[in-house]
Amino acid sequence: MTRTLAAVVAGGIAAVTLAGVRRRHARTRAEGAWRLAHPVAADGIVPGAGAIALDGGARAVLLLHGFGDTPQTLRRQALALHATGWTVRAPLLPGHGRTLEAFRASDAAAWTGAARAAYESLCRVHEQVAVVGLSMGGAIAVQLSAGQRPPSALVLLAPYLEVGGRGRLWTSLWPLWSLWRAWIPSDPASSIRDPLARGESLGYGHASPRLLRELRRVVDWARAASGRVRAPTLAVFSQHDYRITPDAALRGFARLGSREKELRWVQNSGHVITVDLDADEVTRWVVDWLARHTPESPPA
Template identity: 35%
Template sequence: MTETLSVVPGAEPFSHDGGPDGVLLSHGFTGSPASMTPWARFLAERGHTVRVPRLPGHGTTWQEMNSTRWDDWYATVDAALSELKERCERVAVGGLSMGGAIALRLAEVRPRDVDALVLVNPAIGVKNWQLKLVPALKWLVPAMPGIGNDIKKPGEDEIGYDKTPLKALASQVHGWRDVCGDLGKVTAPLLVFRSTDDHVVDPTGLALIRAGVSSTVTEYVTLENSYHVATLDHDAPLIFERSAAFIAEHARTAHG
């Protein structure tokens, strides 16, 4: 990248300085912080210090995103975690879709720094034969139709792209390998929300997480009235309330 493009209004990162309990939230692939901001505001109003970084290449153009990779996205969230750890006594990490994969990776690589995990429809693998073609297709076409705004509730917008940039997608799929391979390193208390009707992510990832993590505290909540971007959907209040309670109960005792 030679130039950073202007950010679409509403897709800006969110930051709030509150008390000693920090929460780091990551949005998903081709999405933007807009999908997490209501959740972030809810937690901020309850006294938390909250960060929602904008992943590189998101919230601008899909063409710019196609010049970014998994390592860029992970590095941005990793840096935000380091900043929160300097400021806060405890930090919970949450993520939507690919943001869930990034959150899991942080818990694998930095287990002492992640005091609780909250995942919403995490994407760490899907059973889609088309994904096998992406490594070749990315050299032939720049993008495919988008996957954004899978939201049941009318009038909501995650401010994502209407295209799926293939070089970026190939990088995400490659990043899943590391996440899945190290799931046993996840020991943080874990709360997972899963929509029964999700048009983006199938149950593959949830099964991998259930079988793979080493967390002694695990809670799985089914969302009956939301699609993929559940943080903006009908079940958002449930996500906000349950996650706040989970963080309050388990982040304080995660590392003694």
């Protein structure tokens, strides 16, 4: 090995080592800042971020939140459905609503497994079970709907059903990306345009490169399952969603196998349409769609 090559190798090792040190420091700062701003309760969950369980009538609905978020984003819809007689369950997915360390330790299999367990639990008790999914929760809802026991009705709210070319490239390179970045922040103003709703958010607002790869796994599973969906499906997207372009929304909707499906758009919200400026309209659509396709007394 020449002196020049040796110097290059030594310099590369030093650069990687320094990047690793900086990454660990940045990770520690981000995780500490989250714990300081959002201290957990005795159960290890941030107050207000826990699961929602509302007992009602014979019809049941499962609400699934998005990546890095909590059931708080679906509380308005949960209360509205319960007010019309539904039994409501909105589980807190593993790693969510706790600490960034807990989030870092979770993965796609844990998220989808917890959602499936919640769905199967409802199906054991209730003859009619509907599913509502937001963002990543929409992708998981598609997987549940493609199973042996489809829901009576399905609502997908800003569902994440496709990872584009750039996203696939970055998530494929996550081990290299992780050498420099521990946590990648999102843009809260683009996710939720309403400043009041944004201030109430309990979402992490950060994701690690590996977690983004896990999110891609969930989306890829949903894409593969889309053609097997048979439940009557309402899909709602925002025209101003910085994460899901209108073209991606149309492609995802077209892949759904439901014979009865409807696509609607909201005009004023970011990605988290359940709490943003169109939340009231979104809630009405959810309640009306599920009521129309899940009658209180199922046909004999």
